[in-house]
Amino acid sequence: MVLGVSTDSWEEILFRTDRLKSGLILLADPTREIIDSWGLEDVCLGKDIARPASYIIGPDGHIAWRHLPTDWRIRMGEDEYLEAFRSIRFSGVSP
Amino acid sequence: MASRMPQLKDRLALWTWCITTFLGVVCLLIYLPMSTNPDLEALSESPHPLTAAFLMATVISLVCCKWLLHRSATTQHLASLLRMGTIAAVLGCLSYNSYVYAFSQTLPDSDAPEIGDLAIDFEVTDPDGRHCRLSDFRGSTVLLVFYRGNW
Numbered sequence: 001m002v003l004g005v006s007t008d009s010w011e012e013i014l015f016r017t018d019r020l021k022s023g024l025i026l027l028a029d030p031t032r033e034i035i036d037s038w039g040l041e042d043v044c045l046g047k048d049i050a051r052p053a054s055y056i057i058g059p060d061g062h063i064a065w066r067h068l069p070t071d072w073r074i075r076m077g078e079d080e081y082l083e084a085f086r087s088i089r090f091s092g093v094s095p
Numbered sequence: 096m097a098s099r100m101p102q103l104k105d106r107l108a109l110w111t112w113c114i115t116t117f118l119g120v121v122c123l124l125i126y127l128p129m130s131t132n133p134d135l136e137a138l139s140e141s142p143h144p145l146t147a148a149f150l151m152a153t154v155i156s157l158v159c160c161k162w163l164l165h166r167s168a169t170t171q172h173l174a175s176l177l178r179m180g181t182i183a184a185v186l187g188c189l190s191y192n193s194y195v196y197a198f199s200q201t202l203p204d205s206d207a208p209e210i211g212d213l214a215i216d217f218e219v220t221d222p223d224g225r226h227c228r229l230s231d232f233r234g235s236t237v238l239l240v241f242y243r244g245n246w
Binding site: 005042057059062 | 240
């Protein structure tokens with residue numbers, strides 16, 4: 001399951017979801033409730049948006065892997081995510 | 096009065112201006128379809144600094160062209176066009192790169208959850224009333240991605 005969170009409005013998100021036609025679930029967080037509670041707000045240039053962080057959460061609800069770059073130009077691609085999934089061994093549960 | 100025959104440097108100026116403008120238009124034609132492409136990979140690999148520089152030069156050149164239409168264009172005017180275009184290109188390139196550099200390195204330390212922590216639960220509702228709660232996905236693996244939006 002892949003969840004994406006950003007400060008975009010639902011209108012924008014639903015438009016994107018429609019165009020991407022992928023299994024990705026995009027969630028709007030315009031009031032930054034999720035982003036703030038995760039400590040991922042980035043206020044550089046006064047733009048209150050999320051840092052480009054990625055987390056893999058195991059079936060038990062605990063964080064198994066995270067990627068939190070200090071440089072927002074660094075993003076993860078599909079290959080990096082697949083590699084991350086391969087590097088994690090969940091006990092008895094396949095991802 | 097200037098000689099009717101263009102000087103070598105004027106012809107150079109003219110040609111350089113033509114090439115800069117041509118490259119700017121090419122960059123624009125490449126960049127515009129990319130900016131509406133939902134494929135993030137393609138956008139992140141586009142030559143942003145060069146594009147910015149050439150676009151800036153082209154815009155200045157075209158604005159100057161419009162201004163020149165009201166006057167008799169000489170190669171000297173074109174030479175000044177080239178100068179303005181070049182300065183704009185250099186400024187565009189420098190400001191773009193300094194912007195990217197200055198604001199990409201200054202992220203403060205974060206108290207974001209670490210590996211092993213329990214994922215902080217949240218629940219959101221979309222305009223159609225559909226709920227999504229993180230803890231609903233217990234039992235399966237979740238890739239949670241925070242992105243900057245506006246793409």
